[in-house]
Amino acid sequence: MRVGLVLLGVIAWAGVAALAIGMAEWDEPVWGYFPILIAVIAAWAIGEFVSREISERGE
Amino acid sequence: MIDRLFERRELHDPNWFRFLFGNAVLAPLWLLARTYTGWQWLQSGWGKVRGDGWIDNDGVSLQTFWNRIVQIPETGQPAIRYDWYRDFIQYMLDHEWYEWFAWVIAFGEVSVGVALIIGAFTGVAAFFGATMNFNFMLAGSASTNPVLFVLAVLMILGWKVAGYIGVDRWLLPALGTPWEPGALFSPRERREYAT
Numbered sequence: 001m002r003v004g005l006v007l008l009g010v011i012a013w014a015g016v017a018a019l020a021i022g023m024a025e026w027d028e029p030v031w032g033y034f035p036i037l038i039a040v041i042a043a044w045a046i047g048e049f050v051s052r053e054i055s056e057r058g059e
Numbered sequence: 060m061i062d063r064l065f066e067r068r069e070l071h072d073p074n075w076f077r078f079l080f081g082n083a084v085l086a087p088l089w090l091l092a093r094t095y096t097g098w099q100w101l102q103s104g105w106g107k108v109r110g111d112g113w114i115d116n117d118g119v120s121l122q123t124f125w126n127r128i129v130q131i132p133e134t135g136q137p138a139i140r141y142d143w144y145r146d147f148i149q150y151m152l153d154h155e156w157y158e159w160f161a162w163v164i165a166f167g168e169v170s171v172g173v174a175l176i177i178g179a180f181t182g183v184a185a186f187f188g189a190t191m192n193f194n195f196m197l198a199g200s201a202s203t204n205p206v207l208f209v210l211a212v213l214m215i216l217g218w219k220v221a222g223y224i225g226v227d228r229w230l231l232p233a234l235g236t237p238w239e240p241g242a243l244f245s246p247r248e249r250r251e252y253a254t
Binding site: 009013016017020021023024025027029032033036037040041043044047051 | 090091094095097098101105106169172173177178179224225226229
């Protein structure tokens, strides 16, 4: 379970990196920034969820 | 008198400094500065990776840039103000280093951009970003470099909190610092890590 949760966090942050490169490829200097910002906050929220779950399960 | 030179005395930072560069309550502001700087680097680097004569044409764009900045015009000021830096660029030009240096710059910019956006090793990424800004400015290229340089220096100072809304939130407690091992290297810390 712990491995799955950690994997979820890793995938979330890898997704942000992939999205950022996708936005750079899209070549929209202004509008490309906002999806990245939202994705970073979402990945951070997923990471917080993962941390809490691991902590509560005592794994 | 001489013993005062080597006195063991720790000087503390003022409260405002610790608040600005070490308090997580300002993490949202650091997030904005970090992602903006990272996005600028990523766009610049990705353009070089995808073409523009950087890595797809043996660094000919870099060669053209170096050839231009080492020139000393008959009138006016040269792009490079320091002779030692001009000699350094000329040395790299003579040895055709632009062929591989274009790769270093292109992938360096992309790496710094991605690291700043996801907030992984933010202080280190900011340091390498500032190093590139510094070199571009020495080469006479202003553009966005002064602003990015200032933001990078601020992020180096705020390395503990600049990546808090990012991977550093978990990476730094896990790895620790050279003077304080993190959870991965300290059994006591490992027990408290998840909390």
